[in-house]
Amino acid sequence: MTLVERFFDYISYDTQSDEETNMTPSTPGQMVFVKHLKEELEKMGLEEITLDDNGYLMASLPSNTDKTVPTVGFIAHVDTAPDMSGKHVNPRIVTDYDGNDIVLNQEQGIVLSPADFPELKDYIGQDLIVTDGTTLLGADDKAGIAEIVTAVAYLQAHPEIKHGKIRIAFNPDEEIGKGAHKFDVERFGCEFAYTMDGGEIGELEYENFNAAYAKVTIKGRNVHPGSAKHKMVNSIRVAANFIEMLPRWETPEHTEGYEGFYHLVGIQGSVEQTVLTYIIRDHDRNRFESRKKEIEHLVRKTNTEYPGSTSVEMGDQYYNMREKIEPVMHIVNYAEEAMRMAGVKPKVQPIRGGTDGAQLSFKGLPCPNIFAGGLNFHGRYEFAPVPSMEKASEVIVNICKIVAER
Numbered sequence: 001m002t003l004v005e006r007f008f009d010y011i012s013y014d015t016q017s018d019e020e021t022n023m024t025p026s027t028p029g030q031m032v033f034v035k036h037l038k039e040e041l042e043k044m045g046l047e048e049i050t051l052d053d054n055g056y057l058m059a060s061l062p063s064n065t066d067k068t069v070p071t072v073g074f075i076a077h078v079d080t081a082p083d084m085s086g087k088h089v090n091p092r093i094v095t096d097y098d099g100n101d102i103v104l105n106q107e108q109g110i111v112l113s114p115a116d117f118p119e120l121k122d123y124i125g126q127d128l129i130v131t132d133g134t135t136l137l138g139a140d141d142k143a144g145i146a147e148i149v150t151a152v153a154y155l156q157a158h159p160e161i162k163h164g165k166i167r168i169a170f171n172p173d174e175e176i177g178k179g180a181h182k183f184d185v186e187r188f189g190c191e192f193a194y195t196m197d198g199g200e201i202g203e204l205e206y207e208n209f210n211a212a213y214a215k216v217t218i219k220g221r222n223v224h225p226g227s228a229k230h231k232m233v234n235s236i237r238v239a240a241n242f243i244e245m246l247p248r249w250e251t252p253e254h255t256e257g258y259e260g261f262y263h264l265v266g267i268q269g270s271v272e273q274t275v276l277t278y279i280i281r282d283h284d285r286n287r288f289e290s291r292k293k294e295i296e297h298l299v300r301k302t303n304t305e306y307p308g309s310t311s312v313e314m315g316d317q318y319y320n321m322r323e324k325i326e327p328v329m330h331i332v333n334y335a336e337e338a339m340r341m342a343g344v345k346p347k348v349q350p351i352r353g354g355t356d357g358a359q360l361s362f363k364g365l366p367c368p369n370i371f372a373g374g375l376n377f378h379g380r381y382e383f384a385p386v387p388s389m390e391k392a393s394e395v396i397v398n399i400c401k402i403v404a405e406r
Contacts, residue, residue, distance in 0.1 A: 003146055003386075003389055003390060004129070004386060010033070010142040010146055011086070011089045011137065014085075015079050015080050015086060015172075016029070016082060017030065017082055017172065017174075018082060024054040024055065024181070025054065025055035025172035030055050033078050034051060034172070037078070040149065041057075041059045041149075044149075044153060047061075047062055055173075056169065056183060056184065057169065057170045058169045058188060059167070059168050059169075060166065060167050061156070061163075061165070063163065063164045065162040067162075067404065069163070070192070071164060071167055071190045072192060073166070073168065073169060073188055074151070074166070074194055074195075074396055075168070075194070075360070075367065076142075076144030076195065076197060077171050077172070077173070078142075078172055081140065082176065083378040083379060084378060084379050084380065085135050085136070086136055086138050087135065088134075088135065089135045089137065090134070090135070091131060091132075093127050093129055094127065094129075096125060097125065099121055100114075102130055104381075105133030105134065108134075112383065119375060120383075127385070131381075136380065137384060139377065140197070140374055141372060143372040143373055143392070147373075147392045149168075151396035151397050152166065154393070162401070163400040164400070164404050167188055167190050174197070174356050177317045177318070177354070179356040179359070180356045180359035180363065181359070183356070183360060185360065185363045185365045192331045193360070193365055193366075194396075194399065195355050195367055195369045196372050196396070197369055197370075199372070199373075199375055200371060200374075201387075202345050203347050203369075204332065204335050204339065204369070204371070205351045205368060206332055206348075207321070208353065208355060208369075209281040209318075209351065209352065209354055210281070210288035210316075210319050211281055211318050212279070212280040212315060213278065213317060214277075214295050214312055215312065216277075216278070216295070216299065217275050218239050218306075219235060220233040220238065220271050220274070222270075222271040222272045233306055233309065234271050236269045238302065239269060241302070242298060245298050257350070258283045260282025260283065260284070261282075262278055262291065263279045265279055280295070285319070295312060296314075318354050318359050319362060320358070321358040321361035321368075331366060332348075334403060335368060335395070337402055338398035338401075339395055341402075342391050342398055355367075357369050370392065370395060372392055373388030373392050
């Protein structure tokens with residue numbers, strides 16, 4: 001199977017995760033898919049294949065060198081984002097892209113346009129995999145899975161390329177922040193690894209947001225509106241005041257680079273009770289802690305005006321992995337060298353998000369993130385340039401070469 005054939009096979013499985021189920025994996029489709037992957041790895045003749053009850057699939061390609069070489073791992077997640085359906089994905093290839101609008105869905109008037117997504121112009125002349133406008137594509141992160149499996153198959157077919165033991169792992173529920181929660185680092189048995197979960201070609205990341213969630217609950221007092229004067233407390237209006245007290249420019253749509261934000265991701269409300277769900281992000285740990293304290297301050301302020309009305313449940317999700325990667329920067333250097341060998345210019349930049357690698361790094365497995373090649377993740381405008389995916393797979397092969405030569 002070619003890389004593209006694998007990718008098309010993988011995205012035919014609906015693996016959308018769901019943070020509300022409190023199960024691992026969070027949806028049954030993910031387990032269906034990893035069982036399919038397990039069968040493929042078995043047919044390839046890989047060793048030490050394990051699939052646990054939580055949907056974590058691991059396998060090994062044995063070393064083919066007499067040298068003592070560190071065991072290196074490659075990781076990708078099987079789930080797709082809850083933001084949009086990944087069921088019945090109907091991809092097509094736009095061959096030799098000409099730089100103009102791509103009509104994804106004529107009937108619904110859905111167009112992928114460089115006017116809205118100027119990065120399309122970077123891929124003129126290339127083959128692009130796009131959606132039909134009704135689902136996401138699933139390159140995040142089934143492109144990563146296809147690239148890893150294709151790289152392993154290439155190494156099997158080319159025994160002249162010497163490499164140490166290679167471990168691969170595919171895990172559930174990255175998109176809901178739980179991908180690394182039940183990842184058995186000891187069983188994986190690597191000195192270091194790479195997640196193939198980045199975006200456009202060249203991306204190499206070892207810094208990510210510190211992340212927390214905040215669930216603000218505001219209780220009101222409902223009274224018949226005809227006799228509500230000085231009695232009713234409308235929790236929706238109180239919630240609106242709370243929202244307005246946070247800095248309006250410190251939101252995702254107004255920030256970039258190392259700038260953090262408060263992101264209101266959900267509102268559920270009635271007069272009696274309103275719940276605001278936020279995610280809090282910042283690369284700098286001190287600013288991150290200050291953001292959490294600001295939420296707590298606003299809860300106290302709201303309670304001063306409406307006594308006993310407001311409470312917050314807040315918890316950390318993951319931290320910036322930079323502090324865990326910097327002591328082993330040679331693994332970032334390996335990836336940079338591997339990209340240059342493939343003719344790819346490395347783009348070292350912070351992740352405005354998180355990866356399983358962040359949590360894994362804090363569990364003792366240093367794990368930078370490498371591009372998988374897709375763009376516009378989590379929605380109908382997601383697309384994947386085929387050459388970018390091919391280069392990602394080549395980078396994996398090159399890393400294995402480099403590690404064996406050191």
